[in-house]
Amino acid sequence: xxxEKVARIQIHNFIEEIIDAFHDGExxxxxxxxxxxxxxxxxxxxxxxxxxxxxEVQVPDEDIHLxxxxxxDSMVALVQKLKGDASxxxxx
Amino acid sequence: MKDLKCVVWDLDETLWDGILLEGxxxxxxxxxLEILSILDSRGILLSIASRNNFDQAMEKLKAFxxxxxxxxxxxxxxxxxxxxxxxxxxxxxxxxxxxxIDDQPFELDEVKLAHPSxxxxxxxxxxxxxxxxxxxxxxVTEVSNRRRQMYLEDQKRQSAEKEFIGPSQDFLAxxxxxxxxxxxxxxxxxxxxxxxFRTNQLNSxxxxxxxxxxxxxxxxxxxxxxxCELTDKYGSYGKIGLALVEVQEDAWCIRLILMSCRxxxxxxxxxxxxxxxxxxxxxxxxxxxxxxxxxxxRHMYMAYxxxxxxxxxxxxxRIVFENDLTVIQEYPPYLKIVTESIYSIEGGDVI
Numbered sequence: 001x002x003x004e005k006v007a008r009i010q011i012h013n014f015i016e017e018i019i020d021a022f023h024d025g026e027x028x029x030x031x032x033x034x035x036x037x038x039x040x041x042x043x044x045x046x047x048x049x050x051x052x053x054x055x056e057v058q059v060p061d062e063d064i065h066l067x068x069x070x071x072x073d074s075m076v077a078l079v080q081k082l083k084g085d086a087s088x089x090x091x092x
Numbered sequence: 093m094k095d096l097k098c099v100v101w102d103l104d105e106t107l108w109d110g111i112l113l114e115g116x117x118x119x120x121x122x123x124x125l126e127i128l129s130i131l132d133s134r135g136i137l138l139s140i141a142s143r144n145n146f147d148q149a150m151e152k153l154k155a156f157x158x159x160x161x162x163x164x165x166x167x168x169x170x171x172x173x174x175x176x177x178x179x180x181x182x183x184x185x186x187x188x189x190x191x192x193i194d195d196q197p198f199e200l201d202e203v204k205l206a207h208p209s210x211x212x213x214x215x216x217x218x219x220x221x222x223x224x225x226x227x228x229x230x231x232v233t234e235v236s237n238r239r240r241q242m243y244l245e246d247q248k249r250q251s252a253e254k255e256f257i258g259p260s261q262d263f264l265a266x267x268x269x270x271x272x273x274x275x276x277x278x279x280x281x282x283x284x285x286x287x288x289f290r291t292n293q294l295n296s297x298x299x300x301x302x303x304x305x306x307x308x309x310x311x312x313x314x315x316x317x318x319x320c321e322l323t324d325k326y327g328s329y330g331k332i333g334l335a336l337v338e339v340q341e342d343a344w345c346i347r348l349i350l351m352s353c354r355x356x357x358x359x360x361x362x363x364x365x366x367x368x369x370x371x372x373x374x375x376x377x378x379x380x381x382x383x384x385x386x387x388x389x390r391h392m393y394m395a396y397x398x399x400x401x402x403x404x405x406x407x408x409x410r411i412v413f414e415n416d417l418t419v420i421q422e423y424p425p426y427l428k429i430v431t432e433s434i435y436s437i438e439g440g441d442v443i
Contacts, residue, residue, distance in 0.1 A: 040424065041294070041361030041395045048394060064397045 004076060011075050014050050018043055029072035051075060057082040096211065096226045097185045099131060100176060102194035103142040103149060106215040112144055112152060120156055123219060128161050130222045134229055135236025137183060140165035141175035163243050172199050173206030184353050193218060233282045235330045245326045264359055264426040267324040271360055273367050274432040276317040281306045283331045284319060287350060292388040294361055295350040296381060314339050320364055322355055329355055335364050343378035359424050362395050366421050367431060373417040385409035
């Protein structure tokens with residue numbers, strides 16, 4: 001089972017690293033990162049690749065949506081959902 | 093088979109006769125100067141993967157007067173496959189667009205094993221390079237002629253970026269970038285054709301358009317062909333992207349949008365898209381967009397989804413998106429936008 005706290009810290013740190021507005025360390029997990037600063041398409045692509053590589057999930061088309069990537073909270077929820085789907089599939 | 097973009101050379105017994113480390117009296121192979129010059133003028137990038145002492149080998153290349161041809165030369169003691177991977181990453185081109193030439197079968201095999209899509213060729217066949225169809229681009233444009241120069245400017249930018257301490261948005265702001273969007277003119281069409289052939293990642297359909305196709309579209313009253321150019325304090329990147337829009341009754345439909353991968357790291361990937369959204373809205377239209385999925389263009393899929401495009405039709409790998417334009421992403425703050433707007437004057441200087 002995925003450790004939600006670890007995932008949260010990893011995603012939080014990654015966002016702080018790639019998005020400048022948060023270098024002062026004020027990023028809250030509920031903050032909408034797109035409201036806080038400009039996220040380029042490359043930044044968004046890196047977020048997607050980071051999530052897929054770090055958590056070994058494949059994000060399907062229907063989940064590639066801004067609302068799943070606009071805050072630490074939403075990304076943690078997405079990873080949990082995808083991990084959950086995968087372990088259910090393995091049980092069957 | 094794809095056109096090749098880069099030839100990576102081994103040095104000893106490939107580019108020159110003799111072995112540097114053994115103190116041989118080195119001689120460039122016959123016609124090498126001519127071959128390098130021809131490939132360079134075609135816009136083919138040249139690099140090196142050689143097991144040698146870096147300084148010693150570079151000194152020799154300088155003595156031959158050819159060191160300026162080679163971008164990101166990999167001269168050291170590591171595996172050739174690792175060198176090729178570094179060159180590929182630095183140039184940001186596909187593995188399948190690289191050709192590697194070496195005299196030793198072992199080295200060729202090692203590279204082929206690690207990177208099956210790299211084309212390999214034995215050193216003995218070096219005189220055939222300029223005759224290979226995949227090294228003979230169908231069009232040679234102003235950008236092809238300047239390609240090596242542009243990569244050199246990139247190298248300067250990258251080392252400036254490494255030295256810059258602080259947030260990357262501040263770095264981007266320090267480049268004084270100007271992004272100019274205009275309707276394509278006839279002199280832009282060769283480059284536009286080239287872009288449709290060479291651009292893979294931020295490319296919505298992967299459809300190739302010939303010069304004649306584009307000329308027809310430029311003169312069509314139902315189409316707009318936009319091109320964009322990026323300049324910064326180091327020089328111009330040239331025309332780096334285009335968008336082909338079909339005017340429909342209730343909507344504009346983006347038949348193709350693409351941005352060169354060279355400039356994606358400059359944070360300009362969706363500027364053209366934002367521009368089209370603003371324009372369509374000012375014209376009182378919806379915006380539709382064709383998307384054909386390829387194995388390389390997921391970045392483009394994501395760009396559409398993140399700018400509020402909704403899938404309205406989907407048939408295997410062919411998707412039609414639609415956007416009601418209620419939300420439009422602003423332009424990046426570190427960029428000066430200059431547009432030749434048809435409908436709106438919002439968000440940029442009008443020229």
